[in-house]
Amino acid sequence: MQQQLIFEDHYKKLGLEIFSEENLAAVNGNTFRYDIKILFIPEGYELTVDFNHYKVSKPSLFFLTSQHLKIEKGKEESMLLYYNRDFYCIQIHDKEVACDGLLFHNIFEIPFVELDYVETAVIKSLFQNIKDELEWKDSSVEEMIRTYVKQIIIRATRNWKKQHLHNDTIKIPGSELDIFRDFSRYLEIHFREKHHVAAYAELLHIAPKTLTHKFKNLNLESPNQLIINRILLEAKRLLFYTDKPVKEIAYDLGYEDPAYFNRLFTHKTGNTPSNFKKNYSSGKKYNT
Template sequence: MNSATFESNHKKLGMISFDSSNLGLVNGASFQHYIKVLLLPPGYALTVDFNVYETKNPTLLFINTNQYLDIRSANENKAFLIHYNRDFYCIQIHDEEVACDGLLFNNIFENPTVDLQGDELQTISQLFTQIDDELNFQDRSSEEMIRTYLKQIIIRATRQWKKQNLQNEKLDLVSTDQDFFRNFSRLVNIHYKEKHSVADYADLLNLAPKTLSNKFHKLNLENPNEMIKNRIVLEAKRLLLYSDLTIKEIAYQLGYEDPAYFNRIFAQKAGKTPATFRKEIKN
């Protein structure tokens, strides 16, 4: 697999293979505005939304259009990147079928990785190969076939993500709890610019604020107030990197009338001021 693309009526999906010899292609601006699914072998190191990950097993990653991705190092083993636009496959429209929004995408746990082993690795690898076959074959049925394979990847990855992140000794959740945390994550991602308090989200979930906080405390999770702040600071980091907005303008865009208060929250979470962060990340 090298590079192949499907494009029709504003709908676009493509796939490339890469390794240490052509990382510049993946890290450049070409794919920044696409939703991305990466299949990486062991031994790759990358930054996703300013967090560093190293692949110890074959790994799937799901990257949304507004996320920061930088593959820092690779090896001679091939990795694969599927990239597509919302016209080809919209996460939100299909979410009732695949239930990935808030887990694979836009998740409050900030863990975008899915480890693959055994039969699951074989199945996912085969689905990537089938998408590549359709991209190279392309007849009138190819679009729907590709979308079907992509949906299977997302569904299987969502199941694996739940097993790896929501069903362990630390956090053994039943399905109702999984739905609760997924809904909380989705709500934060939708409303973080104008809703900054636990009470705001408790109201959206028809809960008392104390009940919402207790759900997190019972399961030894970071409290919801910190998760809300994490999402706000993450967006601030993206804007500091990708936009030319002033720090005051970023504060206003994120719902803070007092830029000094925004600066204090950012420094508390990031360990440095917004000005220092922007200077370091752009150098």
Template sequence: MAAQLFEANYQRLGFIPFTAASASLVQHQNYEGYIKVLYAHKGAQLDIDFTHYHVQQPTLFFINSNQYLHIHSLQETEGYFMYYNRDFYCVQIHDAEVACDGLLFNNIYQMPSVVLDRKEQAIVESIFEQIQEEFTLAAATQEEMLRIYVKQIIIRATRVWKKQQLGLLNTQPNHEIEFFRAFSRWVEIHYRTKHLVADYAELLGVAPKTLTNKFNRLQLPSPNEVIKDRILLEAKRLLIHTTLSAKEIAYDLGYDDPAYFNRLFTKKIGDSPNVFRKKYIEGKNVQLEL
């Protein structure tokens, strides 16, 4: 089936079944600014930001509009690529419906993948098949049906993601997961202007030590590491995808002292910003194999 597009009143959702032969149809540069969902089978290889994924079993990838997708190769088995804008569906506005913001999207691990077992694979493939069928109907209710299918995929994937990624936290009362989600969301909103654990503790209404101890108890990355990792991820994006200088990036990320930012980047990443950019352009090892 060919690529399909729903568009009305600034709302847009595109749907593309693909195989290895049509990989060029789903490259990131065609869908900048969109939220993207990629369903791939064993053998597919892709980069999301600076992480390389070699798919070993059916996997859903949720790529936010500020993340970068590059596909190296896809499998012969048909997969699906869906993209939509926030006018069509915004997880922040509809968080009460899907409870995924800070988990599936904007999570502290920057982990966008959900590996599916056979049961979940069958359910998810059935939903994608229903989306294909919906495009053939051209019914007056198409918009809402498509939105329902998107929500179904997000809800199911969020449940699986929590089991796969949250570890001890997934065994805790719901208010602990909500606390985790709130922290993740605040970091995503404020990482450019708030760099200290104390800043986020204040937003969450707890003492900095309480915030750190809570994450330690649940064997989660420390809040300070989460904050710094998010800042440095954005720094790497800006180094690779813009022409901004290291000094300009430091200012953009809220650092008045570019030399301090340079030292922080070098300590955490292992190379200075300029060396990192040079290595990436030359195709050297600045990514993590998964």
């Protein structure tokens, strides 16, 4: 039986799961639902993240927090690194490589980065180092592992920017990046109670019109639409993965009037909440 690869100290926790086709059940389900997750996925895998389906054609890293994950098929050995915010969340040190930086909860809804041959070797080596530390159980294991996690996130962030910020669809000047990253972070924290652009503009210390213009100038969806998208995503998760009634979901998402929530959901998705729950079968298909 394989040794459990996990570090726990008071509130801090980090673990590593190694899986392949034989034991996909080890990572599917709700075991890691509330952990921050970094998955190394070789080519040939298929997985669904929330309502989006991915076919992995190059080795990739996926960065997930509260999304629903289901790995459907894949042969080669894969790795899941999972941890909580008490173990690693360096927002106070460097927002870009924090647990809610560019890779997690980005407004572009791109939760992965592809790896070339060299990067694949480096990332696999960093995962192996973490595995070695978890097996070694030395007194310095926590700090050593944290340095490896940081290296994974820094390397992935560089690659994510290279792949997604300098192409034909997303062009964001470096000086503007903080606004979009911080908006993404605040949205993830506050979407249940803050439903208006003005609330996020206030957190960002800019005028609502300025925030809206920044998104418009870069041909991005408006902040208002992104707020609605995030609320609708959570609504879909609750409808599909729980047995909560629509009225309770509306209250959970900050709507005191369930009828208003019902109209909003129906207008934006073309489906009533109850019809979505009954009829949803598959999400968008993506190749990575």
